[in-house]
Amino acid sequence: xxxxxxxxxxxxxxxxIIFDTTLRDGEQSPGFSMNLEEKLRMxxxxxELGADVLEAGxxxxxxxxxxxxxxxxxxxxxxxxxxxxxxxxxxxxILRAAEAVKSAARPRIHTFLSTSPLHMRxxxxxxxxxxxxxxxxxVALARNHVADVEWSAEDGSRTDPDFLCRCVExxxxxxxxxxxxxxxxxxxxxxxxxxxxxxxxxxxPGADGVVFSTHNxxxxxxxxxxxxxxxxxxxxxxxxxxxxxxxxAGNASxxxxxxxxRTRQDTVGMRSGVVTPNILRTSRLLATITGFDVQxxxxxxxxxxxxxxxGIHQDGMLKDRGTYEIMTPESVGWTNSSLVMGKxxxxxxxxxxxxxxxxxxxxxxxxxxxxxxxxxxxxKKVVYDEDIVALVDDEILRTHDRIKLTGLxxxxxxxxxxxxTLKLEIDGxxxxxxxVGDGAVDATFNALRAAFPHEAxxxxxxxxxxxxxxxxxARVTVRLEEGGKLVDGQGSDTDTIIASARAYxxxxxxxxxxxxxTAPADxxxxxxxxxxxxxxx
Numbered sequence: 001x002x003x004x005x006x007x008x009x010x011x012x013x014x015x016x017i018i019f020d021t022t023l024r025d026g027e028q029s030p031g032f033s034m035n036l037e038e039k040l041r042m043x044x045x046x047x048e049l050g051a052d053v054l055e056a057g058x059x060x061x062x063x064x065x066x067x068x069x070x071x072x073x074x075x076x077x078x079x080x081x082x083x084x085x086x087x088x089x090x091x092x093x094i095l096r097a098a099e100a101v102k103s104a105a106r107p108r109i110h111t112f113l114s115t116s117p118l119h120m121r122x123x124x125x126x127x128x129x130x131x132x133x134x135x136x137x138x139v140a141l142a143r144n145h146v147a148d149v150e151w152s153a154e155d156g157s158r159t160d161p162d163f164l165c166r167c168v169e170x171x172x173x174x175x176x177x178x179x180x181x182x183x184x185x186x187x188x189x190x191x192x193x194x195x196x197x198x199x200x201x202x203x204x205p206g207a208d209g210v211v212f213s214t215h216n217x218x219x220x221x222x223x224x225x226x227x228x229x230x231x232x233x234x235x236x237x238x239x240x241x242x243x244x245x246x247x248x249a250g251n252a253s254x255x256x257x258x259x260x261x262r263t264r265q266d267t268v269g270m271r272s273g274v275v276t277p278n279i280l281r282t283s284r285l286l287a288t289i290t291g292f293d294v295q296x297x298x299x300x301x302x303x304x305x306x307x308x309x310x311g312i313h314q315d316g317m318l319k320d321r322g323t324y325e326i327m328t329p330e331s332v333g334w335t336n337s338s339l340v341m342g343k344x345x346x347x348x349x350x351x352x353x354x355x356x357x358x359x360x361x362x363x364x365x366x367x368x369x370x371x372x373x374x375x376x377x378x379x380k381k382v383v384y385d386e387d388i389v390a391l392v393d394d395e396i397l398r399t400h401d402r403i404k405l406t407g408l409x410x411x412x413x414x415x416x417x418x419x420x421t422l423k424l425e426i427d428g429x430x431x432x433x434x435x436v437g438d439g440a441v442d443a444t445f446n447a448l449r450a451a452f453p454h455e456a457x458x459x460x461x462x463x464x465x466x467x468x469x470x471x472x473x474a475r476v477t478v479r480l481e482e483g484g485k486l487v488d489g490q491g492s493d494t495d496t497i498i499a500s501a502r503a504y505x506x507x508x509x510x511x512x513x514x515x516x517x518t519a520p521a522d523x524x525x526x527x528x529x530x531x532x533x534x535x536x537x
Contacts, residue, residue, distance in 0.1 A: 003211055003236070006147040006177055007082045007106050008052070011211065016261060016272045017237040019213065020051040020254060022286065023068070024058055024086055026245040031292065031479070031486035035513045036068055037400040038289045043072045045282045046081070046242070050273040051254075053082040053237075055110060059100035060093045064516065066100050073104035082148065084108040089138035098145035109142040112152035112180075115159040115167050128163055135167050136174045143175035150213065156181035157188040157196065164196070165203050172206040178237060179210050183226055186219025186249060190229035197233035213237035216252045218244060223252035228260055231270055242286045243294050243301065255279045255300040255332065263327050280333030281357070284389060291477060291488030291506060293464075300332055341388065343377035357385060359392055379494045380471045387473050390466050390492040401509040402427050403452060410497050412440040420447040422501065441500050448504055456482035456511055461500070466492060476503040480511060487511050 003011045011017075023039055023046075026032060034042065043054055056072040057065040073083045083104035085097035089111055101107035113124075113134055120126055126134070135151065142149040151171040153159055159167075168179050181196055188196075193214065201207045214230035214237070216223040227238050244253035258274040265271065283301040287293050296304045306329040316323030329335075341353055350370050354361060361369065369392045376391060377383050407423035420443035421434045433451025437443030445458065460479035465472045474496040478489045487510040491502025 003209065005211055007108065011236065014270050015236070016231060016270045017052045017211065017213075018050065018254065018258070018272050018274060019053040019055065019084075019237050019239045020046050020241065021055040021215075021239055021251065022046065022241040022245065022254075023072070024055040025239075025247060025251055026241040027057075028247055029245050029250070031488050031510075032245060032290045033487065033510060033513050034289055035400065035509075036064070036071060039068045040071060040075065042286060042289060043075060045278075045285050047076060048275065049254075049278045049282045050275045051081055052273060053084055053108065055084045055086060055239075057100075058086045060087065060096045064513075066096065069097075069100035070103065073101045073107065076105060078105040080105065082106040082108050084110050084150070087111045087138075087142070089113045089134045091138075091141060094138060094141050094145075098142070101146065106148070107146045108148040108150060108178075109146050110150040110152065110180075111138045111142050112154050113138065113167075114154040115164060116155035117160065118158065119155045132166060132170050136170045139171050139174035139176045147177070149176050150178035150180055151176040152180040152182055152213075152215070154182060155184045157183040157192060158185070161196075161199060165200065168200055168204045169206070172204065172210055177210055178213050179207075180213035180215055180237070180239065181230075182215035182239075183217055183223075184215075186217035186223065188216070188226055189222065190225050193226045193230040194233040197230050197235050201234045211236045213239060215239035217247065218249040218251065221249075223250070224256045224260065227252040227257055228268060231261075232268060243283055243292075243298070245286070245290070245292070253299070255283060259300055259327060259332065262331075276331050277333045288490060291479075291490045291503075291510065293475075293477065293490075305329075306334060335385070341373075341377070341383040343374065345373075345377070353385075353388060354392060357389060357392075361392075376473070376494060380469075380473075384467045386466050390473055390475060401505070402512055403505050403508050405501050405505045406430070408444065408498060408501050410440050410444060412443070418443040420444040422447045422451060424448070424451045424505070426452060440497050444497055444501050445504055448501065448508070452508060454482070454508070454511070456480040456508075459486065460488070463496060463499075474499040476500045478503040478507045480504075480507045482511055482514075485511075485514050487514060 002013060005011050027034055046054055056069040059066040059069050069085045083101055085101045087093035087097040087109055094111055097109045113131060114120060120131055139149055139151050153164060153167055156164060171179060197212055212235045214227055214235040216226040238257055240252040240254040240257050242254050244250040258272050258276060261268055261270055261272050280301055294302050296302050299305060347370055350373055351366060372391050404425040406425050410420045412418040417436050418440045419436045424431045431451045433447040435443055435446030435450050437446045459481045462477045464475050466475050471494060473492045473494050475492045476499040480487050487507050489503045489507025489510060491499045491506055493499040
């Protein structure tokens with residue numbers, strides 16, 4: 001019988017709800033912090049991708065998280081995704097989440113509590129009866145504010161089956177409309193998830209009237225396999241992230257789950273609303289915002305995902321692509337690089353190209369990007385789509401940065417100590433720095449430290465080519481560490497030194513976002529004594 005859901009109405013038997021937690025669980029990954037403008041841009045991209053629910057953040061964690069959730073809630077109409085805020089079982093958590101999502105056209109509160117013996121004894125220091133009461137109270141309070149309430153059993157995969165059934169029953173009786181059973185620590189095997197969801201659907205009163213959800217971490221590399229097992233056992237919501245980012249080894253990857261459902265519909269028999277041709281550009285947008293590229297062999301979105309080097313494979317591909325490809329590159333957004341853009345291309349053609357690549361830009365952003373495009377076109381023989389993506393990401397996604405690189409001169413040569421002089425615009429004020437170093441890059445980074453003093457240490461410096469050829473753009477990744485917090489920055493340019501400076505400045509801006517975030521609310525209520533951030537839900 002189809003489920004009646006307050007946010008989705010009658011849910012078709014073959015429909016899987018995509019619950020994206022890139023902006024919450026994903027952003028908790030070390031170095032993955034986003035500022036408000038980046039979160040809003042990512043939220044819009046996720047909506048265009050077809051995500052049904054956006055877990056926009058953890059409102060109680062900090063004023064910044066609250067503002068992000070509230071701003072995203074303001075962004076979408078009833079045609080957009082459900083906007084969800086995470087909350088522990090403490091009343092102040094739930095009230096804060098309710099305040100953050102109240103302006104959403106389709107709001108949801110997602111509250112959670114640990115249920116495994118280890119978590120209850122060590123983390124919560126609560127008895128099973130106290131946990132059961134807290135489950136009922138927290139869900140009931142959330143239902144007083146929104147019609148759509150999700151409840152999660154943190155560490156559900158390691159919870160006693162009988163007790164898990166009692167907790168789920170309590171949550172349903174209190175008004176939960178979605179029940180999530182997370183594999184919080186990535187411990188479960190696919191058969192474990194199948195057993196858990198089958199058990200809950202068969203044993204818990206009222207189970208046929210709620211949506212069951214699965215949230216799997218990738219500590220054993222089984223997050224997607226566990227997700228598919230849960231779906232086949234009756235879960236109708238999957239919690240996932242773009243590029244699989246998240247706590248520790250990450251979450252189930254949205255793109256992998258979506259393409260598994262599409263490619264193996266013959267076996268799984270379920271479908272999602274993901275607009276799969278948008279997958280690649282959404283993945284690239286996240287990589288640009290966070291400064292973390294996916295590994296080359298990453299399924300679906302890695303640059304080698306549709307590459308064939310073996311002679312046997314190449315021969316098969318020439319005869320029939322189906323010999324070695326189970327999906328087409330175009331189905332997830334890959335296209336062959338276009339060579340039509342060059343120094344003679346006009347503004348209208350450039351705007352059309354941006355639109356084809358998935359960018360909708362305002363006039364000011366277009367002007368800035370077009371100037372940089374002309375500069376690159378003057379230096380390169382041909383301009384590939386990848387070049388345009390790199391430069392536009394640099395220009396458009398950095399418009400709200402507090403620190404901007406406005407000038408750089410480097411003198412270097414054989415038997416000469418390299419020297420760099422640069423200019424920064426910091427909160428609208430110009431600062432200059434000059435320094436020497438062991439090489440051109442070292443001198444540039446020293447000059448940055450002179451212009452913007454900081455104690456962060458350089459932990460990674462990596463260079464890769466955006467395209468081929470000696471005139472190719474370099475994409476540089478810089479990782480900084482300050483006080484145990486990691487941030488990654490990226491920059492691109494045909495000049496590797498300029499690309500390096502852009503990457504370092506990007507990392508500094510992300511470091512400022514980290515600094516601005518205040519500590520979470522300092523309390524440990526009787527209903528749940530736990531840390532502010534959790535990978536449970």
